[in-house]
Amino acid sequence: MEGSRTDFVVRLAGESGEGVLSLGEMLTTALARLGYEVYTFRTYPAEIKGGTVLYQVRVADHVLLSYGSHVDVFVALNEEGYHDNISSLRPGGTLIYDSDNVPTHELPDHCVIPIPIGTIAKRDIGSVLTKNVVALGAILRYLGAPVEAGEHIAEQTFKRKGEEVVQKNFQALHAGYNYVAQYVDCLKPWLGGVERVNPDRLIINGNEALALGAIQGGLMFYAGYPITPATDIMEALAPILPRFGGVVMQAEDEIAALGMVLGASYAGKRAMTATSGPGFSLMVEQINLAAQAEIPAVIVDVQRGGASTGLPTKSSQGDLNLALYGVHNEAPRVVMAPTSVEDTFYLIQHALNIAERYQLPVIFLSDQSLAHRRCTIPKPDLGRVPRWERLLPDENSRNGEYARYAITETGISPMALPGMRGFAYTATGIEHNEYSDPTYTPENLQAMKGKRFRKLQHLNEHFGEQFVRIWGDPDGADVGIIGWGSTEGVIREAMQMAQREGVRAAALYPKILMPLPVRIIEEFASKVKRVLVPEANFTGEFAAYLRSQTGIQPISYARDTGLPLDPEEVKAEILRVARM
Amino acid sequence: MAEVQTISVETQVIQRQPKDYKSDLEPIWCPGCGDYGVLNALFKAMSQLNLDPDQTVLVSGIGCSSRLPGFVVTYGFHGVHGRVLPVATGIKLANPELTVIGVGGDGDGYSIGMGHFPHAARRNIDITYIVMNNQIYGLTKGQTSPTSTLGFQTKTTPFGSVEGQINPLQLAIVSGATFVARGYSGMPNQLAKIFVEAIQHPGFALVDVYSPCVTFNKVQTYDFFKGRVYEIPETHDPTDKFAALRLAEEEDPFPIGILYRVQHPTLDEQVALLKQKAYTPNPSVEQLLKRYQ
Numbered sequence: 027m028e029g030s031r032t033d034f035v036v037r038l039a040g041e042s043g044e045g046v047l048s049l050g051e052m053l054t055t056a057l058a059r060l061g062y063e064v065y066t067f068r069t070y071p072a073e074i075k076g077g078t079v080l081y082q083v084r085v086a087d088h089v090l091l092s093y094g095s096h097v098d099v100f101v102a103l104n105e106e107g108y109h110d111n112i113s114s115l116r117p118g119g120t121l122i123y124d125s126d127n128v129p130t131h132e133l134p135d136h137c138v139i140p141i142p143i144g145t146i147a148k149r150d151i152g153s154v155l156t157k158n159v160v161a162l163g164a165i166l167r168y169l170g171a172p173v174e175a176g177e178h179i180a181e182q183t184f185k186r187k188g189e190e191v192v193q194k195n196f197q198a199l200h201a202g203y204n205y206v207a208q209y210v211d212c213l214k215p216w217l218g219g220v221e222r223v224n225p226d227r228l229i230i231n232g233n234e235a236l237a238l239g240a241i242q243g244g245l246m247f248y249a250g251y252p253i254t255p256a257t258d259i260m261e262a263l264a265p266i267l268p269r270f271g272g273v274v275m276q277a278e279d280e281i282a283a284l285g286m287v288l289g290a291s292y293a294g295k296r297a298m299t300a301t302s303g304p305g306f307s308l309m310v311e312q313i314n315l316a317a318q319a320e321i322p323a324v325i326v327d328v329q330r331g332g333a334s335t336g337l338p339t340k341s342s343q344g345d346l347n348l349a350l351y352g353v354h355n356e357a358p359r360v361v362m363a364p365t366s367v368e369d370t371f372y373l374i375q376h377a378l379n380i381a382e383r384y385q386l387p388v389i390f391l392s393d394q395s396l397a398h399r400r401c402t403i404p405k406p407d408l409g410r411v412p413r414w415e416r417l418l419p420d421e422n423s424r425n426g427e428y429a430r431y432a433i434t435e436t437g438i439s440p441m442a443l444p445g446m447r448g449f450a451y452t453a454t455g456i457e458h459n460e461y462s463d464p465t466y467t468p469e470n471l472q473a474m475k476g477k478r479f480r481k482l483q484h485l486n487e488h489f490g491e492q493f494v495r496i497w498g499d500p501d502g503a504d505v506g507i508i509g510w511g512s513t514e515g516v517i518r519e520a521m522q523m524a525q526r527e528g529v530r531a532a533a534l535y536p537k538i539l540m541p542l543p544v545r546i547i548e549e550f551a552s553k554v555k556r557v558l559v560p561e562a563n564f565t566g567e568f569a570a571y572l573r574s575q576t577g578i579q580p581i582s583y584a585r586d587t588g589l590p591l592d593p594e595e596v597k598a599e600i601l602r603v604a605r606m
Numbered sequence: 607m608a609e610v611q612t613i614s615v616e617t618q619v620i621q622r623q624p625k626d627y628k629s630d631l632e633p634i635w636c637p638g639c640g641d642y643g644v645l646n647a648l649f650k651a652m653s654q655l656n657l658d659p660d661q662t663v664l665v666s667g668i669g670c671s672s673r674l675p676g677f678v679v680t681y682g683f684h685g686v687h688g689r690v691l692p693v694a695t696g697i698k699l700a701n702p703e704l705t706v707i708g709v710g711g712d713g714d715g716y717s718i719g720m721g722h723f724p725h726a727a728r729r730n731i732d733i734t735y736i737v738m739n740n741q742i743y744g745l746t747k748g749q750t751s752p753t754s755t756l757g758f759q760t761k762t763t764p765f766g767s768v769e770g771q772i773n774p775l776q777l778a779i780v781s782g783a784t785f786v787a788r789g790y791s792g793m794p795n796q797l798a799k800i801f802v803e804a805i806q807h808p809g810f811a812l813v814d815v816y817s818p819c820v821t822f823n824k825v826q827t828y829d830f831f832k833g834r835v836y837e838i839p840e841t842h843d844p845t846d847k848f849a850a851l852r853l854a855e856e857e858d859p860f861p862i863g864i865l866y867r868v869q870h871p872t873l874d875e876q877v878a879l880l881k882q883k884a885y886t887p888n889p890s891v892e893q894l895l896k897r898y899q
């Protein structure tokens with residue numbers, strides 16, 4: 027970015043299982059604690075060992091919107107990683123490589139730094155396990171960071187393993203640090219310094235923000251089944267939710283997970299499950315049960331790449347259709363998508379609120395790139411999202427038979443909890459009348475479907491537009507982007523880049539995708555010259571949805587590579603559309 | 607004064623009769639269906655335990671038998687096919703004060719829902735699970751079930767079933783269930799007694815009930831069971847796992863009664879202990895966020 031002293035990208039590539047991810051996380055945290063903004067991306071093979079892991083961190087002295095398009099400093103820790111990524115290194119960039127693993131390379135246009143990382147770890151420190159900390163020291167020195175930044179994070183990381191391990195890693199850190207200080211002459215002050223370190227920022231990723239946001243939103247019951255990239259939500263909740271009196275259960279499969287969630291919610295607890303595509307598919311039948319029996323539930327789908335087992339560790343926005351339409355017959359559901367790590371913390375609270383208030387399933391579409399994106403965010407405002415409670419019947423004023431599914435204007439009927447005196451009823455997925463007795467008449471079916479779908483209408487009319495975020499000024503904009511979910515930052519950055527090339531773009535992000543806030547979307551579209559819908563999937567699911575729900579005929583830019591969209595490519599698309 | 611009065615009203619014990627548990631909905635079962643016997647025995651057991659309908663939840667799946675919760679005045683959860691046990695587990699964990707009873711058919715519990723059965727058993731969640739085992743699919747009008755006998759002819763097995771049977775009693779025992787019984791809807795008094803014991807049992811209690819489908823199962827009929835069932839004698843030691851497994855192996859005559867009963871910590875107790883272990887005074891998200899600074 028122009029005018030800023032610090033804005034660069036470091037990419038690490040190395041053998042899976044050799045601590046590349048933890049090197050990346052340590053480096054990121056160390057730099058963030060120095061006061062820089064960070065924004066990461068990682069991708070790795072599905073296997074624990076073998077294959078190349080890639081970790082990228084962008085570092086700047088201003089707020090970051092994407093992980094960047096060019097690599098400034100490339101750290102190659104294995105040969106495969108070197109070959110796969112060297113072409114991404116920008117001209118004049120720096121290559122640091124482990125000369126024990128990667129053959130010598132002469133790159134005339136680059137600063138090239140070979141470091142015998144394995145040898146240092148083994149010979150000088152006496153443990154190959156410290157390789158990634160040797161690398162950490164070397165990178166920190168190369169970037170111009172103080173060694174204390176590394177000590178701090180190394181201590182925090184290894185404290186649990188005892189003092190001896192901490193000391194070994196300190197040695198490793200200093201060894202790497204000193205090696206660069208001693209032997210490298212193409213040093214460059216990458217870190218321009220920051221005015222003031224804001225102590226109130228967090229360094230957090232999407233899944234962590236989701237888990238903490240859910241607790242802030244009153245979550246009391248979680249059941250789930252391990253699946254990449256959603257598992258860390260359960261792992262984050264397991265040690266802390268019980269402190270708040272809540273329960274975390276590892277179910278035998280995703281069907282059981284949602285079954286437990288529905289049981290707990292029926293009994294009065296705020297309940298949630300999280301999964302990824304394959305598990306989400308298994309839940310479809312009971313999502314309908316939640317809609318039909320009117321039981322609140324939040325179902326998080328951290329989308330991953332590819333169909334079937336696909337690309338478990340990659341990212342995609344491919345589950346939108348399943349979230350919107352994955353249902354037999356018709357039943358109401360709310361679909362929401364957080365747009366950033368910070369947004370995830372708040373939006374998951376809204377998701378729990380909406381589920382409780384409207385007594386229906388809320389599907390929350392995150393994705394791998396967002397889930398594992400570690401970045402700096404302002405410390406969340408814990409009072410921002412007020413709690414919405416479930417509507418319960420008044421225990422003191424029951425007259426006549428309790429109508430669990432009373433037909434109301436809003437569609438919301440008071441929901442009794444087991445234990446409440448005099449309100450016993452049977453929650454059921456069978457079509458029923460107001461008293462929850464099975465009823466098969468045509469009139470009843472019409473009335474009940476109307477009641478249940480009115481909840482979506484109410485939500486949309488009263489709150490829909492509050493969940494829409496508009497970036498830039500749509501009035502007369504050359505290109506109006508309508509996007510969803512995790513692409514927001516990339517799109518904003520692409521818009522800024524296009525602006526510098528004389529093309530004016532604006533963007534609209536609805537965070538509630540179903541019910542779709544049609545009025546405001548159409549208004550936005552009417553103000554811009556052309557509408558572009560970029561998304562990280564193959565068939566343009568959101569563009570097709572917009573065509574079906576609105577009068578807009580957007581240009582679809584759908585690209586499914588397992589990687590998040592890249593600001594450069596989106597910028598190019600914005601320019602192309604503007605000049606069409 | 608007023609306070610004392612309220613307390614005395616609340617503690618006044620109302621003795622509920624079996625009929626007090628009957629809801630206004632009339633069962634939709636075929637005349638003579640075994641499930642009537644199960645329902646009546648359940649009314650009797652509930653009356654004997656004087657269960658509070660507002661503190662009791664009946665959870666079911668889909669099938670003729672799964673319609674049962676609607677016929678009882680307690681709270682109920684009539685979900686989807688095969689998911690009784692996860693839902694019941696969620697309810698019990700959410701509110702351990704409740705008496706939770708799962709009900710359903712053999713197809714519901716042992717076929718589509720089988721993936722949950724051993725897990726509910728090993729978790730020893732404190733619920734009662736009543737399976738109305740008619741060895742056929744009733745609601746879908748007569749197809750083979752995992753408890754159908756080898757060679758059993760149904761509409762989907764016109765040449766006779768080519769698959770062996772599941773033994774739910776043995777499966778429950780080896781999976782960790784702490785109470786395993788077999789009932790027969792033709793022996794309603796004894797069935798009510800089993801229900802009383804099962805509901806009182808702390809832990810996962812399976813009661814598999816032979817409950818004839820008079821419409822579609824022309825083999826395992828009331829006539830068939832006549833002379834083929836006997837009450838488990840008092841000499842049987844229900845804490846003896848191997849004796850229980852042997853008893854569960856017997857057929858023709860079929861032993862009826864409590865095969866296995868032991869006590870182990872229940873899931874809800876374990877979860878309560880876990881919460882104690884995790885206890886931190888005044889937990890707050892504010893505090894948790896510090897780790898990310």
Ligand SMILES: Cc1ncc(C[n+]2csc(CCOP(=O)(O)OP(=O)(O)O)c2C)c(N)n1
Binds near residue numbers: 712715738742745
């Ligand atoms: C997912 C799903 N698959 C199939 C069905 C159709 N179905 C309803 S009940 C049933 C089996 C009924 O047999 P059982 O559980 O033994 O109960 P019974 O009717 O004999 O009491 C089937 C296959 C369904 N409702 N849902």
Ligand code: SF4
Binds near residue numbers: 634640670744820
């Ligand atoms: S079909 Fe069979 S199981 Fe169903 S109600 Fe009739 S007799 Fe009972």
